Amino acid sequence: MDALQAAACGDVVWLGYILRRSTSLPQRNRQGLTVLHVAALHGQVKFMESLLEGGIIEVDARCPQGRTPLHLVFTPKSAPWTLASISCLLMHGAQVNAATKDGVTPLHQAAAEGLLECVQALLEAGADPHLREINGHTPLDMAKLWCHRQVARFLKDAMWQKDKKTEVKQRKKLHKLKETLQFWHHRNECKDKFDRQDVSEERVAAWAKHKGVPVQWRPERGCWLPHHTQCTSTDPPAARHQERHQGQPKAPREAWNVSPNPNRPPKASTSRPQGVGTSTRPERVAPPPDLRRSVTLTQEPRGRTIYKTCWEDKPRTAPDLPLSTLKRELFPADYPSRLESPLDFQSHSVLDLPRRRCPSPENGASPWTEIAMHLVEEMKPGQY
Template sequence: MDSLTPLHRAAAEGLLECVQALVEAGADSHLKDSNGHTPLEMATMWCHRQVARFLKDAMWQKAKKTEVTQRQKLQRLKESLQFWHHLDECKDKFVRQDVSRERVTAWAKQKSVPLQWGPERGAWLLNHVQCTSNDPPPAKVKERKGRPKPTREAWNVSPNPNKPPKASVSRSQEVRTSTRPRTAPPTPDLRRSVALTREPSGRTYYKACWEDEPRPAPDLPLNVLKRELFPADFPSRLSSPLDFQSCSVLDLPHFCPSPDPQASPWTEIAMHLVEELQPGHY
């Protein structure tokens, strides 16, 4: 009658081991009874603190796993939309090129002028083989007898001392225009080709210009969807180079001597508090 699950009853009775076993077996900690109460609220009303803490942690863990799954779906959706957006732009570009070629051909026919089409941009030419080859010119090679060839060091320093940087001056098939770190290429702007709509039920749908019907978006807040799909509307205050690698503080070398292993960690905390806090103000 009251739609109480075994997890609700165990939480109301304060049976911690029973609650742990039910949650590990797959019981839904977000399920509500006929009065709209979750097992966490039942444990809170009957003052079972340990059960309430365990249920709150279980609900948080489940919510985070669900959010990670939905964010992975959003990332795959973004990659798919960027791919189809690029194809749609290429189709428009080819249509404009065909129209331009037809108009130029008609004009040249009317003026009786011979057409002299040059090679298209990006076409492979035989005289460019030497430019893209990794082998150095034979005239500039100097043989060093008895001495090994010196190795070229990296041009920048990695923020992580345990990992070498990705970029180097000796990278092949690449033209370096400056000594600054490379920046990431601009992301495609999906604002003109994709639209997001929010229904009164709370479900979000996206509509692409190359599709006829809207499709459901991942179950995430609307602000999160907009930030991921339309990053141009939310510019970042900090920009990191393409070769930047984040690292943990625990991986950095310690320059200060380690404390006494026999001493308590609270001793070091007290020393820092004495340095930070002002006497008479705490």
């Protein structure tokens, strides 16, 4: 009996004898399968554990078709021990996303066989449900083709969860990118303002020299520049705030404003003067800076989005989000809201409100017209 026959029979005693007396363990059969392939094909879990603990056979050894032992556990011969074989191989470091020459992964095979527990185990180990085989099929497509409804629902939910996690990460990157672009946009505008003031001062000085009169008014940069140091600083706002307050002694608190616990001071100081609202309406927030003049978005044929700024000619890769989402976040002025704010409402009586009649065939309108318009507006923004 050789090593391949011992793997098919699951004879662990004969395997131990081969490990001690023979060097023929790494041999392959006519199909190019190793001993571990044969053991996985027949579901011999104990034999697989003995092989992997010995460290002679590689857990991701491939046959000529590119199949690993993890691909061969999905056979009728190993059906009762498929889940145990998967757990054994994954425990010893098998690649969960290993693909054959046709692009088939173990998750494709588990979905095609309708093994829900195996699909769950592979996904928990990090299997990618978005991988496609040579025909463009995902594991979800394989489950649909073979009518495994529960597996298809589970894979669809797993794909949705992964897509949402990826989208949240990319949106966080987009938010940080927006803050950085707004900071550099403000700094660039202040630099242009300084340049224009220099040109104006030079022209006024030249005109006064030509007329032979002294300059009556000349603004000093030092009188207003300290108040705008944040415009020319290259540090982010958080670093400037920390530098501004570093080394300054804290103002002493009044006796009634001291916390009884010195380790936990009060969260807010009531001794500072507070602003008094003169209106029932909240104060209007300043609109965000318009980045359309500073940032340009272009989409490459491969689907990536590249942005370029006026202060830096080097193109950079934008977060992996649709181009419409990037434009809505960076250029909100191009996408005004269709809903007016309730603060713009000026009526003082209900009688001033315009009355709308209920849509009916007598009025020449169908009750489905407004629903259709909303659907079209949702699918194609800007249609109405």
